[in-house]
Amino acid sequence: MNHNGKPNLTTRSIQPENQESPIHFIKKWETPLSYFYRRNHFPYPILNQYNYWLQVIDGQSKKRYIHLTELLAMPTSTLTVPLECAGNKRANFSPKVYGEQWEAGAISQGKWTGVPLRNLLNDTELTMEAQEIVFEGADLGKKPGTEGIVPYKRSLPLEKALHPDTLVAFQYNDQPLSVKHGHPFRLIVPNWYAMASVKWLRKIEIINHRFSGPFQTDDYMYYPNENNDQGEFPVTTLNVNSTIQQPLNYSILNSGTHKVEGIAWTGRGKIKEVQVSFDNGQTWTKANLSRSGDSDYSWIRWSLVREFTNIGEYTILSRAVDSSGRVQPDSPYWNQKGYGYNAVSKVHVKVE
């Protein structure tokens, strides 16, 4: 950044507070807290001493409490993990869909420190019948289409919940979690869209059946048909994706050499390659990749220097490929609620 300019968050909604990260200007592996995007379903919860006790409830409804100080005394993991809102880039869908009109800034990443969830659970709690684990945040409110007051609540299948990298985190970038990002406890679920990383975590419940709830089986579902709800399936892992950070869309450049750069990430394996096109997809060049070294989950940074000798207009595309063989598609996977946008990233520039 420079001493004059502060690229702030972009407000999409005041209540609840939804604000986008200035992603085009983030060049670090660890996004400073002040540039981390904010995504809320409800007003910020008002915390008290109860929130420092995590409730664990087993399949027989037996309750147990774990205090923050107990977590602090346990062995921890630190992982650099991007959190991406499932609605990131929703504004790009056509036909347009309802919901916050996120552009590319509903993603941020940094260093999360916490205790692997599985180390918090006892064998007696994880019975043979256990099927899912439900996570409840302290945030609650009314929700269109649902009766009464509902808390934010999501479940994970057992195998994901017990993955060694699924953390109950209490630090971000070596600082205690901030109140706006889940203080004192936030579930961190690497590779999944961020609706799974429940903030203000207060209750962990092991259940012997499939969980259903408005944030699990109504929202955060892909409904691929425009006119009916058939063929729906849940939003889970991140799609392979990339964002061109610079140059900005529709900018005017001097002729000469310019750096084209951005980030790329995936929820399955690692980013293997990022390809860039300067002729609207006819030919592609591999970008140089730079990895944080810190974590396999981290986004990668990519760049390419190019001489723009000819005056005129260019369409620049970026396309990430992951180690599971997935490639960003030319067209987005349209769905009613606008989740998981990952079509090829595109900017137009004019060289004068």
Place this chain on the structure above:
Amino acid sequence: MNHNGKPNLTTRSIQPENQESPIHFIKKWETPLSYFYRRNHFPYPILNQYNYWLQVIDGQSKKRYIHLTELLAMPTSTLTVPLECAGNKRANFSPKVYGEQWEAGAISQGKWTGVPLRNLLNDTELTMEAQEIVFEGADLGKKPGTEGIVPYKRSLPLEKALHPDTLVAFQYNDQPLSVKHGHPFRLIVPNWYAMASVKWLRKIEIINHRFSGPFQTDDYMYYPNENNDQGEFPVTTLNVNSTIQQPLNYSILNSGTHKVEGIAWTGRGKIKEVQVSFDNGQTWTKANLSRSGDSDYSWIRWSLVREFTNIGEYTILSRAVDSSGRVQPDSPYWNQKGYGYNAVSKVHVKVE
């Protein structure tokens, strides 16, 4: 605003610093400085003691200096004036055009205090031959398509320059002008797009011919044809315009009563009427208008309360009419550089 949410500026470019106001959340007549949009052509100038002396140059190249303290001793005017970037809403043009992709936030207003320019000029300077007045800012740099280093420089026709409300301002909202908004002197040209309100004003030159320069006769010109530069004419007065502030585009509302509200402004006369449509333009209802009382230049605030009983999708339009008879058009006036967008304002909402 609430205690949780701070709707910050949206960065469009870091160097030069271009940042959009969170216009959808501004409910006051006087925008606090921290929410005022920033539009620069060059890096911020580095000021020194010379900048406190205004240079006045007459048609015979005779120079005179006026110090800030002399201005402070003169009778002043205070006016509530909106400044709108000529590129405001450029992102809405289709076909898309190059340049900063401003949404609706390249406009802000507040109280400007200064000395009418005409009171600063002597009769001997304003000869019969005088035709235009040229204003030069302290900001400068390279510009694509122009040789060497150029300062930001614009002219006004004599009658506009000598209008009693054309001010050499030194205060905003009763505070000394901030460095980012033109300290110590900024020209304020009510009713014109803000490229005329030259910041860091250092030189005022009376000329006996028509001024030409890259910010006068190249940029800030309407080029209405896509394939050639014919039919061009300069950007001057504000078009009649309105913005729907709430609800936000593509938001999901509970069924029930909602306030639809916004602002409207014009560069010719006053806003006479704002009409709102809930059926994509088939029928229109007059909104309630609220005027600042402070100034004829101020935007007006409009609102309408409506019961959304039926679940479904709505397209809400707003259309301002001014006292000169101008109405916001259904389609924008497309031009190569994307100036003066003022098509009917539109939001889509879904009631659940």
